[in-house]
Amino acid sequence: MATSMGKVLVHSVVNTFCRNVRPRRCLRIRSGRRCCLVVAMVTIMSSLVVRGVLSVTPQPFCYWPWPVHPLLTQPQRYCSTAAAVTPANNPLLRHEHLPEFRAIGAEHVVPAVKKLVEELETGVGTLETNIQDVSKVNWPTLVEALERLSFPLEFAWGVVGHLNGVKNNDALRKAYEESQPLVVQIMTRVAQSKPVFNGLKALQTGASPLDGPQLRILDSGVKGARLGGVELEGEDKDNFNQMVMKSAMLAQQFANNVLDATKAFSLTVTDRSHMDGVPDSLLLLTATAAAQDKDSVDPEKGPWKLTLDIPCFEPFMKHSRNGSLREQMYRAYITRASQGEQDNTGIIEEIRKLRREQSALLGYKNYADVSIDTKMADSVQEVMSLLQSLKAKSKPAAEREFAQLEEFARKNGHDGKLNLWDLSFWAERQREQLFSFSEEELRPYFPLERVLNGLFQLCSHLFGITIQPADGTAEVWHEDVRFFNILDEQGEHIASFFLDPYSRPHEKRGGAWLNPTLGKSQVMNTKPVAYIVCNQGPPVGDKPSLMTFREVETVFHEFGHGLQHMLTTVPYHDAAGLNNIEWDAVELPSQFMENWVYDWDTMQLISGHYQTGETLPRDLFQKLVDARKYMAGSQMLRQLYFSAMDMEFHTSSDPWKTIMDSVAAEYTVLQPLPEDMFPCSFMHVWGGGYAAGYYSYKWAEVLAVDAFGAFEEAGLENRDKLAEIGKRFRDTILSLGGGTHPKEVFRQFRGRDPQPDALLRLYGLA
Numbered sequence: 001m002a003t004s005m006g007k008v009l010v011h012s013v014v015n016t017f018c019r020n021v022r023p024r025r026c027l028r029i030r031s032g033r034r035c036c037l038v039v040a041m042v043t044i045m046s047s048l049v050v051r052g053v054l055s056v057t058p059q060p061f062c063y064w065p066w067p068v069h070p071l072l073t074q075p076q077r078y079c080s081t082a083a084a085v086t087p088a089n090n091p092l093l094r095h096e097h098l099p100e101f102r103a104i105g106a107e108h109v110v111p112a113v114k115k116l117v118e119e120l121e122t123g124v125g126t127l128e129t130n131i132q133d134v135s136k137v138n139w140p141t142l143v144e145a146l147e148r149l150s151f152p153l154e155f156a157w158g159v160v161g162h163l164n165g166v167k168n169n170d171a172l173r174k175a176y177e178e179s180q181p182l183v184v185q186i187m188t189r190v191a192q193s194k195p196v197f198n199g200l201k202a203l204q205t206g207a208s209p210l211d212g213p214q215l216r217i218l219d220s221g222v223k224g225a226r227l228g229g230v231e232l233e234g235e236d237k238d239n240f241n242q243m244v245m246k247s248a249m250l251a252q253q254f255a256n257n258v259l260d261a262t263k264a265f266s267l268t269v270t271d272r273s274h275m276d277g278v279p280d281s282l283l284l285l286t287a288t289a290a291a292q293d294k295d296s297v298d299p300e301k302g303p304w305k306l307t308l309d310i311p312c313f314e315p316f317m318k319h320s321r322n323g324s325l326r327e328q329m330y331r332a333y334i335t336r337a338s339q340g341e342q343d344n345t346g347i348i349e350e351i352r353k354l355r356r357e358q359s360a361l362l363g364y365k366n367y368a369d370v371s372i373d374t375k376m377a378d379s380v381q382e383v384m385s386l387l388q389s390l391k392a393k394s395k396p397a398a399e400r401e402f403a404q405l406e407e408f409a410r411k412n413g414h415d416g417k418l419n420l421w422d423l424s425f426w427a428e429r430q431r432e433q434l435f436s437f438s439e440e441e442l443r444p445y446f447p448l449e450r451v452l453n454g455l456f457q458l459c460s461h462l463f464g465i466t467i468q469p470a471d472g473t474a475e476v477w478h479e480d481v482r483f484f485n486i487l488d489e490q491g492e493h494i495a496s497f498f499l500d501p502y503s504r505p506h507e508k509r510g511g512a513w514l515n516p517t518l519g520k521s522q523v524m525n526t527k528p529v530a531y532i533v534c535n536q537g538p539p540v541g542d543k544p545s546l547m548t549f550r551e552v553e554t555v556f557h558e559f560g561h562g563l564q565h566m567l568t569t570v571p572y573h574d575a576a577g578l579n580n581i582e583w584d585a586v587e588l589p590s591q592f593m594e595n596w597v598y599d600w601d602t603m604q605l606i607s608g609h610y611q612t613g614e615t616l617p618r619d620l621f622q623k624l625v626d627a628r629k630y631m632a633g634s635q636m637l638r639q640l641y642f643s644a645m646d647m648e649f650h651t652s653s654d655p656w657k658t659i660m661d662s663v664a665a666e667y668t669v670l671q672p673l674p675e676d677m678f679p680c681s682f683m684h685v686w687g688g689g690y691a692a693g694y695y696s697y698k699w700a701e702v703l704a705v706d707a708f709g710a711f712e713e714a715g716l717e718n719r720d721k722l723a724e725i726g727k728r729f730r731d732t733i734l735s736l737g738g739g740t741h742p743k744e745v746f747r748q749f750r751g752r753d754p755q756p757d758a759l760l761r762l763y764g765l766a
Helices: 004-011 037-051 105-131 139-166 170-191 194-205 212-227 234-264 280-292 310-319 321-335 346-363 367-372 380-411 420-435 439-445 449-461 549-566 589-599 598-604 618-629 632-650 656-667 696-716 721-733 742-750 757-762
Strands: 266-269 305-308 466-469 482-487 493-502 513-518 527-534
Touching: 037 170, 037 482, 037 632, 105 139, 105 194, 139 194, 139 212, 139 380, 139 513, 139 527, 194 212, 194 310, 234 346, 266 321, 280 305, 280 310, 280 439, 280 696, 305 310, 310 321, 310 420, 310 482, 346 367, 346 656, 367 380, 380 656, 380 696, 380 757, 420 618, 420 721, 439 618, 449 549, 449 598, 449 721, 466 696, 493 549, 493 696, 493 742, 513 549, 527 549, 549 589, 549 721, 589 598, 589 696, 589 721, 598 618, 632 656, 696 721, 696 742, 696 757, 721 742
Parallel strands: 493 527
Antiparallel strands: 266 305, 466 482, 482 493, 513 527
């Protein structure tokens, strides 16, 4: 029962999830087993402990003279006792509307949080008095009451956390850091409330007629409260609470260091020959970044500014013919946040120590056991067994792939052995030769608007929904942000989402993620709203934003998370949408959606040359499909390396660098450089929600590939049959949220348990 507030605390930093390490995508609190309000209230501590982070993601609500948005059909106002801070002068206190971002300033954060924390403290105290007699406790007097009490703070803090990720600046960061301890303290106090805990247990074992999702919410709430330290006493409780507070601050500091270190590095190139091989799109992007006068950019004359931001770093490493510059960029990337003022090396060990100590106080052998206790997997051993079995197939394949790549590079002029900074460059050259296309050749076929229209048409056919632009009906935090409404088969508005597609390295965290703005709630009369955030290249000059194929996959991935959040039919906030879903199952819809970009009919919808409108040619599409298996062993081994390293970080007490080197010896073909400090920017684990849970990507991919198999078995060309199966997918995977265990949800959709072999077959590794 990690309630809404539980989720809010966690999802502040999970974002760069997403796609920073795996693919750079994530469900920013990119969803995991986050319950909702009541659960949040009681399980917030559990979320912090289990996810290994106590981040707080606030969301500011500004007031503008707009009509009440249909997503908040029955506005409710919570008055503050502090006369100086009112909804009239502080937009974060106004939650009758969607966030009105233009009115929110850093100066509103601390006063609003103080007032809302005070109100929540008072409200919870009154609630505790009212539920002392557990025989009189029922669902409305406890669970619904907690949801109403926590909504104002959850709403405001969620906005603040969102802005901290997409409009980061010194003033907002300072306000966030000052407010975070207040939020942590109140959530700790609620999570460890004995009257609330006793009330939940009474409901759990009582005779009240409750349905399946309600019982699952109670089960999660009781477990979450225990993981949140509710049964600790005296010095143990004080120590535990101090650890939670310190963990929250360290996670935020870790995230700030990664952002600052990424922003701090840049390399200005003035010699055109040093940019040989770099595609025109990157020449324009880097020349624009370097230009003093943005109206007189010359991509051929430069200068060119190189950064570690993914839209720059990734294509540069793939295409630059300058090996020394690639080496310089690579070394800068793998040592981010590992030295100077942005040094995360010590923070990692502090976080690990705190997690070990918290686990011991809760009676667990190690932090990994704490994490697995709330996952779909049954044990650490089961997870490691999956990783080892996949490694047995992928490592021999990766070794063959590396030998073939080295031979290819030698035959094409490379002198000596391949270095780590050579791999992307030569892999791209080999792929171009094998499949006769380059990523840059694909880019003109994927203007953002065409991709979105095609994605929306696919979702309409599969899931019976209509997605309509609604720009101007909700305030946005940047002029590039879009707003959309989702309608059901009867034309009724059921959900909405914001889309922030472009990279802004000076203020926006890297990666891609989804965060809830509002969740579905019968009690609060709210419909789901989501933030979908990506980091692709923006339009430059008269060219629209032209996406790489990987960025197309990312949009599909994040929208899969959005569909599960927005199409839920569970009426209880704590189990609606992404809430209360086991973390290792939450990637199912997102990874499922990625498969559709390899479907020819879908490709015709999402592709269209930005100049001619021509869809991607069939022969080029087939090459793209064939290339899906290219370096499949290496790619899978890389994810297994991250997963095994994460698990070892949380089962072993050895220094983290020792663990990294040991795991690398087993899970890599070309060993990392001695100075490789990748964990110092491993946001998923130290600044997000994937601690002892990074394996979830592979675990969920098994589910996703098997789920997509139901459509393949029917025939992807049989659109009527696909619509029938799509409805079943919506009614199960996308609808049931955290109200039903994911194993049962999968069985309802597929008619059986998942079969791992489907994943190996997909990548030609069976």
